[in-house]
Amino acid sequence: MFKLILTVLLEFQTWRFLHKHKPKIVAVVGSVGKTSTKVFTATVLSERYRVSVQKGSYNTHMGVPLAIFGIQAPAKNLRDPLAWFRILREIETRIKRPKNDKLGYDVLVLELGTDRPGDIKRFKRYIKADIGVVTSVAAEHMANFKTIDAVAKEELSLANFSKLLLVNRDEVDASYASLLQTTNIDTYGISGIAEYHYLIEDFSLDKGFSGKFVSPEFGEQATNLHLVGEHNINAAVAAGAIGIKLGLSDQQVAAGLGKIKPVAGRMRLMRGLLDSFLIDDTYNSSPISAIAALQTLYGLSAKQKIVILGSMNELGTFSEEAHKTVGAECDPSLLDWVVTVGLEAQSYLAPAAAGRGCQVRSFRSPYDAGAFVHSVLQAGAVVLVKGSQNGVFTEEALKVLLHSTEEEGQLVRQDPHWLAIKRNLFEKIKSPGEKLP
Numbered sequence: 001m002f003k004l005i006l007t008v009l010l011e012f013q014t015w016r017f018l019h020k021h022k023p024k025i026v027a028v029v030g031s032v033g034k035t036s037t038k039v040f041t042a043t044v045l046s047e048r049y050r051v052s053v054q055k056g057s058y059n060t061h062m063g064v065p066l067a068i069f070g071i072q073a074p075a076k077n078l079r080d081p082l083a084w085f086r087i088l089r090e091i092e093t094r095i096k097r098p099k100n101d102k103l104g105y106d107v108l109v110l111e112l113g114t115d116r117p118g119d120i121k122r123f124k125r126y127i128k129a130d131i132g133v134v135t136s137v138a139a140e141h142m143a144n145f146k147t148i149d150a151v152a153k154e155e156l157s158l159a160n161f162s163k164l165l166l167v168n169r170d171e172v173d174a175s176y177a178s179l180l181q182t183t184n185i186d187t188y189g190i191s192g193i194a195e196y197h198y199l200i201e202d203f204s205l206d207k208g209f210s211g212k213f214v215s216p217e218f219g220e221q222a223t224n225l226h227l228v229g230e231h232n233i234n235a236a237v238a239a240g241a242i243g244i245k246l247g248l249s250d251q252q253v254a255a256g257l258g259k260i261k262p263v264a265g266r267m268r269l270m271r272g273l274l275d276s277f278l279i280d281d282t283y284n285s286s287p288i289s290a291i292a293a294l295q296t297l298y299g300l301s302a303k304q305k306i307v308i309l310g311s312m313n314e315l316g317t318f319s320e321e322a323h324k325t326v327g328a329e330c331d332p333s334l335l336d337w338v339v340t341v342g343l344e345a346q347s348y349l350a351p352a353a354a355g356r357g358c359q360v361r362s363f364r365s366p367y368d369a370g371a372f373v374h375s376v377l378q379a380g381a382v383v384l385v386k387g388s389q390n391g392v393f394t395e396e397a398l399k400v401l402l403h404s405t406e407e408e409g410q411l412v413r414q415d416p417h418w419l420a421i422k423r424n425l426f427e428k429i430k431s432p433g434e435k436l437p
Contacts, residue, residue: 024108024246029112036232039053047256052109060113064110069094131165139151139318166241167187196215207224227260228296230296264410265282273402276381277383282395287312287326306376306383307338307386308339308394311343328352373401383401
């Protein structure tokens with residue numbers, strides 16, 4: 001009850017604030033790719049506007065209002081009434097300031113998350129987006145959604161409180177158009193069937209992609225994207241399209257796209273031991289993102305290719321099928337080793353990869369997985385590391401492989417809170433045969 005009452009108060013105060021100041025709002029939803037799209041959009045829009053973008057994953061019904069006000073949740077106890085009283089008092093002070101006084105930004109870029117049906121719709125209570133973005137529709141929180149159609153209905157409900165909806169043509173099946181109650185839609189992606197897309201001309205690990213950003217407004221613009229992975233290009237194209245829709249010039253859009261950098265834990269390139277390249281994609285994992293990451297690895301030229309794949313969480317009854325699907329995508333002609341972390345990956349993904357003829361090793365601990373890869377690593381190798389958080393934490397495998405320990409701070413979940421969770425978890429694993437707690 002405390003959480004419900006607090007959430008309603010936060011929503012009402014946020015509605016008052018936004019109704020008064022009326023900043024432009026970009027809202028991003030989707031099964032995967034939200035954070036990169038959010039950050040890339042903020043980068044491009046900063047060429048013209050003062051932009052506020054929520055840090056971390058403050059994308060819940062309590063988190064989004066706090067992100068809009070730029071206020072942190074209570075650090076020690078989320079149910080501390082006194083701490084929340086101080087927060088609500090600070091919010092009231094900000095609401096009462098004169099219009100646009102010290103607001104500090106012109107555009108809000110928000111990531112809206114969902115765990116169950118109806119979560120996205122609830123944001124309509126206080127958000128009216130100038131542009132809504134749907135990055136993808138794929139298996140997520142399937143214990144609550146049950147079907148992919150239910151996921152699609154949830155994510156696309158953003159259209160009900162967006163003036164314009166921008167949809168990823170590559171990752172949202174066209175059959176879901178029947179779920180939309182608006183015709184004010186544009187599409188983006190890599191394929192030419194989208195109004196906004198990117199023509200890839202060349203790629204290298206050192207320089208990223210070279211090619212052309214294509215839009216109805218400006219035609220073809222030569223644009224370099226310092227990214228790894230075609231699914232990261234999707235996020236960049238969305239950012240460019242949003243920039244155009246909000247009035248940026250062709251020069252501003254091109255400049256913003258050129259400044260985009262990958263987000264930590266999301267297809268971020270790092271230097272490894274023995275002149276190897278490490279692709280850090282450890283923030284989270286799902287079937288669609290894992291397969292996309294594998295396809296990126298397959299397209300690279302290297303004497304040795306290794307993938308570390310962690311268990312994919314929150315898939316419910318889809319878990320076995322999903323892990324087998326990813327395992328079946330592991331190609332022995334393109335991979336030297338498939339290394340798994342976690343019980344689900346060991347039980348389902350590893351046998352599927354082995355069945356295709358891959359060399360497979362499974363571990364319960366990311367530290368053990370990293371140590372194994374270290375033992376077989378060859379000069380000039382490319383290692384893709386993909387994972388989730390709870391019980392997996394494959395970012396810890398990267399620590400064993402990094403060229404410099406100084407770069408450990410660039411990995412995800414490295415604050416004292418997360419490090420303590422990981423230490424307590426993996427200290428309990430005494431041997432490869434033991435189960436996770």
